[in-house]
Amino acid sequence: MITTGTVQKTEKIPIQNSSDVVAVRQRVRAWVLEMKFSLVEQTKIVTAASELGRNTLEHGGGGFLELAQVANGSRSGIRLRFSDNGPGIENVELALKDGYTSGQGMGLGLGGSKRLMNEFEIESKLNVGTTVTVIRWK
Amino acid sequence: MERIPILRMGNFLLVTIQVDMHDQLALTLQDDLTNRIAEVGAKGVLIDISSLEIVDSFIGRTLANIASMARVLDAETVVVGMQPAVAITLVELGMPLPGIRTALNVESGMDHLREILTSHEENYDYDGDSTED
Numbered sequence: 001m002i003t004t005g006t007v008q009k010t011e012k013i014p015i016q017n018s019s020d021v022v023a024v025r026q027r028v029r030a031w032v033l034e035m036k037f038s039l040v041e042q043t044k045i046v047t048a049a050s051e052l053g054r055n056t057l058e059h060g061g062g063g064f065l066e067l068a069q070v071a072n073g074s075r076s077g078i079r080l081r082f083s084d085n086g087p088g089i090e091n092v093e094l095a096l097k098d099g100y101t102s103g104q105g106m107g108l109g110l111g112g113s114k115r116l117m118n119e120f121e122i123e124s125k126l127n128v129g130t131t132v133t134v135i136r137w138k
Numbered sequence: 139m140e141r142i143p144i145l146r147m148g149n150f151l152l153v154t155i156q157v158d159m160h161d162q163l164a165l166t167l168q169d170d171l172t173n174r175i176a177e178v179g180a181k182g183v184l185i186d187i188s189s190l191e192i193v194d195s196f197i198g199r200t201l202a203n204i205a206s207m208a209r210v211l212d213a214e215t216v217v218v219g220m221q222p223a224v225a226i227t228l229v230e231l232g233m234p235l236p237g238i239r240t241a242l243n244v245e246s247g248m249d250h251l252r253e254i255l256t257s258h259e260e261n262y263d264y265d266g267d268s269t270e271d
Contacts, residue, residue: 018160025158025192043192043223047231050194054161098232108195112231 002119002135004079005072013065015056015082024053024065031067031078037138045078045136048113052082052132055109059102060084060130070135077118077137088126095122142167144174149181150251151213156189164200172207180213181258182251186244188219198233205238214254215239218247 013027014020028049032042049065056063063084070079089095096114101107110132114120117134124130140163145152151174153167171183185201187193193201205215216239228234241247 018162022158022160029191040223040226043221043227044230047192047194047227050192050196051231054194054196108232112195112233115230115232116227 002121002133003072004068004135005070005075005077007079008069008071008076010066010068013067014062015053015064015084016062018054018057021050021053021057025050027065027067028078028080031069035069035076035078035138037078037136041136041138044116045080048116048134048136049080051109051113052080052134055132056082056084059089060086062086063129072137075137077135079133079135080117081131081133083129083131085129088128088130089122089124090126092122092124139166141170144170146174146178146180149179149255150248151175151178151180151183152186153184154186154189158191159197161196164197168200168204168207171204172211175208175211175213181255183208183213183215184244184247184251185215185217186219186247187217187224188221188243190224191221193220193224193228195231195233198228198231198235202235202238214251216241216247216250218242218244 013024015024025046029046032045037045053065061084063082066081068079070077094100096110098111099107113134117136119135121133142153142155151171174180201217208215218241220240239250241250
């Protein structure tokens with residue numbers, strides 16, 4: 001399990017179509033700006049959010065993002081949790097490999113997002129759904 | 139339908155992406171550009187992404203597709219103005235955009251395209267109606 005610490009505030013964003021993926025990028029951008037992440041960190045977090053949001057839409061058939069500001073001791077961070085009720089991921093280890101794709105994409109979404117964030121966790125149950133949680137600490 | 143405008147300047151097509159593109163808009167741009175290249179016999183395509191705050195794997199792949207399709211249609215593509223934070227993120231994401239020519243700004247991108255065309259003409263004795271110089 002990844003360590004979250006205390007949750008300070010949250011926001012939920014639905015992901016049902018590709019405009020919602022744009023909305024996800026814009027909301028995450030607003031949050032990381034407000035939390036005063038550096039420009040490079042902002043870009044990494046928003047890019048990871050875009051990849052994971054697209055996964056939720058394309059592979060999970062839609063779902064939502066829960067944004068949270070978290071704190072662990074003196075460290076604060078942003079937590080993104082993408083949930084869907086889709087088919088689930090059969091082989092999580094394989095799905096994390098660069099270049100592996102079940103769809104039309106590049107297969108960089110999961111592995112790439114993992115590199116862009118500090119913490120990364122997937123919970124997936126076949127025919128129940130998938131939740132991907134990532135955190136970037138300041 | 140929402141579209142990104144494509145400008146024509148002689149043998150070149152110019153595109154400035156100034157909106158946060160959703161995936162369908164990126165695909166529409168890919169189709170529109172490919173059609174315009176064939177329609178006007180363009181020899182060079184310049185895509186300015188200086189306003190883009192992120193390039194994720196989908197947009198990266200779309201840029202790579204445009205460059206490949208353009209090449210098949212005898213046109214060169216140069217992507218200009220990528221922000222440093224975007225470049226850092228793309229490489230970390232695992233997508234260094236191989237096969238795409240880049241330049242720091244529109245001016246050096248245009249120089250780049252002209253150079254490519256000039257050497258192209260010298261090498262192949264191309265006698266098209268180039269508007270440059």
